[in-house]
Amino acid sequence: MNLKLLIFRARSRGVPVYCCLLLCVYLVLKYFYWRPLETESVPKHLRGYLKFAENFKFPRHKLRAAEIKRLSSLVELLNNEREVFQTRRYGAVRGDTTTLVVQVHRDAERLQTLIVSLAQVRYIHTVLVVFSHSYYDNRINKLVASITFCRYMQIFYPYSLQLYPNKFPGIDPEDCLSVQGKRDKYCSNRDGRLTEHKHHWWWKACFIFNNLDWSDNFKGTVIFLEEDNYVLPDLLYMLRYTTRTLSYLQGIHVMSFGRPYAKYLDYDLLSVLSWRPPFDNGLAFNKTIWQKIMSVSSYFCMYDDVSWSYSLLNAFGKLRAGRADVVATAAPRVLSTSMFPSGRAAVRQISAWLADAKLFPVNVKAVMLYGSSGRIDSGSKPPPWGNGGWSDMRDHLLCLDPLMSTTTANFNDLTATSDPLTSSTTADYLTIAHHRVNMSDAEIRHLL
Numbered sequence: 001m002n003l004k005l006l007i008f009r010a011r012s013r014g015v016p017v018y019c020c021l022l023l024c025v026y027l028v029l030k031y032f033y034w035r036p037l038e039t040e041s042v043p044k045h046l047r048g049y050l051k052f053a054e055n056f057k058f059p060r061h062k063l064r065a066a067e068i069k070r071l072s073s074l075v076e077l078l079n080n081e082r083e084v085f086q087t088r089r090y091g092a093v094r095g096d097t098t099t100l101v102v103q104v105h106r107d108a109e110r111l112q113t114l115i116v117s118l119a120q121v122r123y124i125h126t127v128l129v130v131f132s133h134s135y136y137d138n139r140i141n142k143l144v145a146s147i148t149f150c151r152y153m154q155i156f157y158p159y160s161l162q163l164y165p166n167k168f169p170g171i172d173p174e175d176c177l178s179v180q181g182k183r184d185k186y187c188s189n190r191d192g193r194l195t196e197h198k199h200h201w202w203w204k205a206c207f208i209f210n211n212l213d214w215s216d217n218f219k220g221t222v223i224f225l226e227e228d229n230y231v232l233p234d235l236l237y238m239l240r241y242t243t244r245t246l247s248y249l250q251g252i253h254v255m256s257f258g259r260p261y262a263k264y265l266d267y268d269l270l271s272v273l274s275w276r277p278p279f280d281n282g283l284a285f286n287k288t289i290w291q292k293i294m295s296v297s298s299y300f301c302m303y304d305d306v307s308w309s310y311s312l313l314n315a316f317g318k319l320r321a322g323r324a325d326v327v328a329t330a331a332p333r334v335l336s337t338s339m340f341p342s343g344r345a346a347v348r349q350i351s352a353w354l355a356d357a358k359l360f361p362v363n364v365k366a367v368m369l370y371g372s373s374g375r376i377d378s379g380s381k382p383p384p385w386g387n388g389g390w391s392d393m394r395d396h397l398l399c400l401d402p403l404m405s406t407t408t409a410n411f412n413d414l415t416a417t418s419d420p421l422t423s424s425t426t427a428d429y430l431t432i433a434h435h436r437v438n439m440s441d442a443e444i445r446h447l448l
């Protein structure tokens with residue numbers, strides 16, 4: 001056969017036909033498959049918050065001395081101003097306003113999915129959301145400034161790695177990290193990139209409870225979140241139940257809304273147990289508890305562990321009760337997105353998980369577990385030594401006085417230890433409280 005003729009035929013008929021076919025297949029796949037995955041889990045009116053692409057990363061970039069100087073004074077100014085936005089719409093912040101504080105570093109892509117989730121929380125218009133940043137960037141600020149669904153404010157950790165790239169509390173010449181190869185010299189075995197998270201956590205708690213205009217007689221609850229969290233719509237709805245359960249209990253107690261996701265959890269159950277990590281996502285407490293923590297702050301600040309939650313466990317251990325009890329939702333209302341490749345991927349998976357979750361339960365039960373020898377979980381002591389990374393005296397001193405003056409790795413322990421609610425079938429439980437919703441929206445608003 002004539003080769004020339006063959007080529008001619010393919011050109012005139014075959015290739016365009018194949019091309020058209022491929023294009024059709026692509027369009028059909030895109031329409032039926034790709035589009036729903038991308039957007040269905042985020043409601044249309046909230047897609048404007050998705051400003052960062054799925055693979056977005058800030059470039060590693062060290063500021064020059066002059067830029068650092070300018071940024072430091074800007075941060076100082078902003079921390080002094082402490083401006084609350086959207087008060088015209090939602091009213092001034094009061095001494096009993098529930099506050100959500102979000103620790104933000106550089107993961108803007110996950111932060112925007114947290115914001116999308118916050119926007120869907122019922123009663124979110126009654127709270128104040130505080131974003132505490134350890135990385136200053138105009139694109140993050142723009143994202144936060146686009147929030148219209150609640151009151152919000154921004155504070156900035158003034159001892160961040162961004163502002164101290166080459167000296168303590170950043171990576172100091174005396175840190176082994178920066179003198180590698182010259183081991184004969186004394187060096188401190190700390191990593192400023194890891195210590196920043198604990199410092200920031202502590203600084204922002206100090207700032208919220210001691211440094212805001214309404215801090216002096218602050219009666220509200222503070223819920224601690226991180227940029228890689230995702231909250232469920234009934235978070236604040238459940239807060240009422242946990243708050244009410246606290247009033248039935250003696251001693252020190254905190255609330256927790258976060259734990260790793262698992263199937264078949266009871267969305268209408270609260271469990272009372274000794275607090276320990278990994279119940280550190282969505283931890284919540286008020287100023288009374290904060291003052292108790294402050295009274296043992298040295299056990300937080302001098303405990304050799306870069307994780308704030310294990311340090312807090314150590315500090316609670318030094319209180320007279322020897323532990324803090326927690327009222328925790330048996331099913332999480334705060335999830336971590338850190339184990340997913342991106343915030344968007346997390347949203348897709350979480351919406352699938354929650355398709356048949358019974359959120360907004362009408363009957364809620366709070367239980368404490370008892371076995372034949374008393375409380376099941378009374379023995380959760382902190383390890384006598386921390387996991388290390390926090391042995392430098394300079395870190396201790398900065399932590400002890402943080403307001404003289406805030407994420408990198410994620411230390412959330414996702415390997416949940418066995419759940420006493422499911423692992424001990426022989427245990428009896430004592431019902432502490434039984435709640436049923438019959439409050440009007442006005443009453444609820446008052447409680448929040």
Ligand SMILES: *[C@@H]1O[C@H](CO)[C@@H](O)[C@H](O)[C@H]1NC(C)=O
Nearest residue numbers: 218219220246247286287288
């Ligand atoms: C904090 O919560 C506890 C327990 O509900 C309560 O007894 C205490 O009065 C609260 N503190 C403040 C300052 O509101």
Ligand SMILES: *[C@@H]1O[C@H](CO)[C@@H](O)[C@H](O)[C@H]1NC(C)=O
Nearest residue numbers: 362434435436437438439440
């Ligand atoms: C609901 O509210 C009414 C009064 O408004 C009260 O009598 C009742 O005990 C409340 N609780 C339940 C479970 O109905």
